[in-house]
Amino acid sequence: MRFCLFLLAAGILDAVLTHLGMAFGIVEEANPMMKIVIEKSWSYFYFIKIFLPLILLGIYFLRPIKGRIRILLVSACVLYLSVLVYHLVWMVLYLNTSV
Template sequence: MFVLYLIALLNVLDLVLTTIGLQFHIIEEVNPFMSGLWKLHPFVFIGVKISLSLLLIYCAHYLTNPTLKSWRVLTGTAIGLYVSVLVMHGVWLVQIV
């Protein structure tokens, strides 16, 4: 399931860029759950994000190819949201360079 590998990759890119932005106080985490994890400890935040990517890779490896329309909508929405977040990361990166 290529799409799950893609979402896992987008999640890791978001992790790296968000961690840099938060560590240097360039951005704020707007997701209340992830913000709480960051405030608890950055390693908790990183651990959860990595765990989510590993879970997606596991699912991609072991799930059969679902053809349900709802599955395509769900994964398409996830990709769209991650791309939007990465565009926002790109904006602040351009501003600091």
């Protein structure tokens, strides 16, 4: 369950940081699919980033995640953590160059 909650929190944080980074012209969306979604509406982008982990939480309550699915879930968490580290790096670099 905590991995599902981590994905939800990471998704929200990723969405906010991506939005801020793009609003200030610091970064661009690297995911081509999400780039299309953002071009449609930021609301869709936030909806996807929040709704998909919520679905995963719902599935978890219906049937606890075990075996290979758990390995995939942990892998997704590790990947999301690397995305958040990437956000941290560009924020630090931006703050260091703007001072």
